[in-house]
Amino acid sequence: MSFPSAGVLQTNLTYNGRDTDFTSVNANTNEGNEDWLLETTHYWENEQFSWLLGATLYNTSGHTTAYPKNTPRVDEVLKDYRETWYTLYSQAAYQATHDLKLIIGAQAVKPDGLTWSFVPRAGAIYQINSTMGVKALFSKAYRAAFEFENAMNAPPIVVGNPALAPETINTYDLQFFYQNQRTQWSLTYFNSRQKNLIAYTIGSDDFGSYINAGTLKQQGIELEAKFTPIDKLIILSSLSYQGNQQEHIKDYSTVPNWMAKVGLSYDFSPDLSVGLYDNYFSAAHDINVRSGITQYVNPPADAVHLMTLNLNLDIGHWLGVSQHNSLLLNGYVYNLLDEAVYSHEVVRGVLNTLPARQGRGIYLGLKYHF
Numbered sequence: 001m002s003f004p005s006a007g008v009l010q011t012n013l014t015y016n017g018r019d020t021d022f023t024s025v026n027a028n029t030n031e032g033n034e035d036w037l038l039e040t041t042h043y044w045e046n047e048q049f050s051w052l053l054g055a056t057l058y059n060t061s062g063h064t065t066a067y068p069k070n071t072p073r074v075d076e077v078l079k080d081y082r083e084t085w086y087t088l089y090s091q092a093a094y095q096a097t098h099d100l101k102l103i104i105g106a107q108a109v110k111p112d113g114l115t116w117s118f119v120p121r122a123g124a125i126y127q128i129n130s131t132m133g134v135k136a137l138f139s140k141a142y143r144a145a146f147e148f149e150n151a152m153n154a155p156p157i158v159v160g161n162p163a164l165a166p167e168t169i170n171t172y173d174l175q176f177f178y179q180n181q182r183t184q185w186s187l188t189y190f191n192s193r194q195k196n197l198i199a200y201t202i203g204s205d206d207f208g209s210y211i212n213a214g215t216l217k218q219q220g221i222e223l224e225a226k227f228t229p230i231d232k233l234i235i236l237s238s239l240s241y242q243g244n245q246q247e248h249i250k251d252y253s254t255v256p257n258w259m260a261k262v263g264l265s266y267d268f269s270p271d272l273s274v275g276l277y278d279n280y281f282s283a284a285h286d287i288n289v290r291s292g293i294t295q296y297v298n299p300p301a302d303a304v305h306l307m308t309l310n311l312n313l314d315i316g317h318w319l320g321v322s323q324h325n326s327l328l329l330n331g332y333v334y335n336l337l338d339e340a341v342y343s344h345e346v347v348r349g350v351l352n353t354l355p356a357r358q359g360r361g362i363y364l365g366l367k368y369h370f
Contacts, residue, residue, distance in 0.1 A: 007044035013037070027069060029077070033062030048095045052105075058085040062147070066154075077154050081147055083112035091121070099127040103137075111144035117166065135175040143167045145198055149210045157348075158200070158208045165212050169194040185225040192218045197246065200347060202293060208348060216252060218244040232267040236277075251285040254344055256303075258282035271314040279306040284344060291349025298353045299342050306357065307336035326369045334361040 019032035041054035064078035091105030107119040123137035145164040152160040170193050177186040199213035220242030227235040238261045246252035263277035284301035288294035309332070316327035335341075341357035 007042055009040070009042050011038070011040045014039075025069075027066045027075070029064065029066045031062070031064040031078070033060065035060045050093045052089075052091045054087075054089050056085075056087040058087070059083070060085075060147075064152075075153075078148060078152050081151065083147070085112060085144075086110040101125045107142075109142050109144075111166070114144060114166065117142050117168075119168075131180050132176070132178050135173070135177065137171075137173040137175075139171050139173075141169045141171070143198070145210070149198060156205075156207045158210075161210045164198060164210060165196045167194065167196050167198045167212075182228045183226070185223070188222045188224075190218075190220055190222070194218070199290070200349075202291065202348065202350075214247045216244060216246045218242060218253070234263075234265045236263040236265075237261060249289055252290060254285040254287050254290065254346070256282040256284050273312045275308075275310040277308045277310075280304070281306075287344040287346065287349045287352060294349055294352050296352045298351060298355075299340065301342050301344055301353050304339050304341050305337055306339065306341065309333040309336050328367040328369070330363075330365045330367065332363040332365075334363070335359060 014035075014037040016035045017033070019030070021028065021030050023029075036059040037056060038058075039054065039056045041052065044051045059082070061080070061082040062078070063076075063080045066075040066077050068075065087107060087109050089105070089107040091103065094102045096102050101124070103121075103123040103125070105121045107121075108116055109119060110116045119140045119142045121137070121139040123135065123139075125133065125135045127133040144166045145161075148158070148160065150160045150162045150164050152158050172191045173188060174190075175186055175188040178184070194216040195214075197213040197216045198210055200208060201211050201213070202208050220240060222238065222240035224238040225236075227237075229235065238259075240259045241257055242255070243257060244251060244253045244255075251257070258280075259282070260280040261278070263275060265273065265275040267273045281304055283303045286294070311329075311331040313329045313331075314326050315329050319327060335357060338360040339357075340359070341355070342353035343356035345351040345354050
């Protein structure tokens, strides 16, 4: 994106509101929230230096009230709340030489009821030659507890913890990349350390709540590639491996270690293109390493291939539609192999898995361009 040398000042105001009534076997419940976001940003750029400065003011309020049936009692599941969060942020990029670009930035965050926190980031991009380069980045992220995590009162499912400390994560990335006319690839190593991890747990009283669960370490590697071996054929692929450990618990996040994607797209003619894509996930790890109370009632979260097939056919000229318009037929097949896909019940960890994806689905659509 290019900005005039004098800079551009932009201000945005966003409002989101929701009010919902729903009925269950035990109670009628009303919940609602209102969110206001005011953001101002300033951009400035010349041939060697670019700079971004911004600020946000976020105001959120809401409530959740339950009216149990057959009783006059009223339960304030989430009492009326109103919070204001402030953020200041800035980032600068400097083209130090023809081949070296430096990046530095920071964010100051002030959630309601907490002190200011400083969140830095820095990086460098070096172009080794016309086709190869290396990128090194450090970034820190910050998350304070949401209202339902520190104030929800819905026993035994969850009782909020007002003493939760903010969660932070430091991430280091090192990437090598290559690009020519027909090939693009990148190899990335990442290493993250998440402190004061906010996690759901069930205590000795069988009540669920949130705690700061110490430190979670994650590291992994990812290879991404895009090839155009011949005209009209595009091959996309990626392969990644990650491992993680929370204190002394290996694979605490329970997500699969291996993930792979491959896709083929071919334009048979100006009127017909076909794409076939496969997302592979290795088996997920047992949620019981986190909860310790898991009941094994459903199939495990085994390895799975999620394949999709996409077809686009312009049938306009067959039906006598003007060349200046088009009538596009789209065919889409989801879960081509009709795999049974299960994932962990991550909120409570009481059940080992829940159904996560639908079976094979076939969809057809028509699109007309005027």
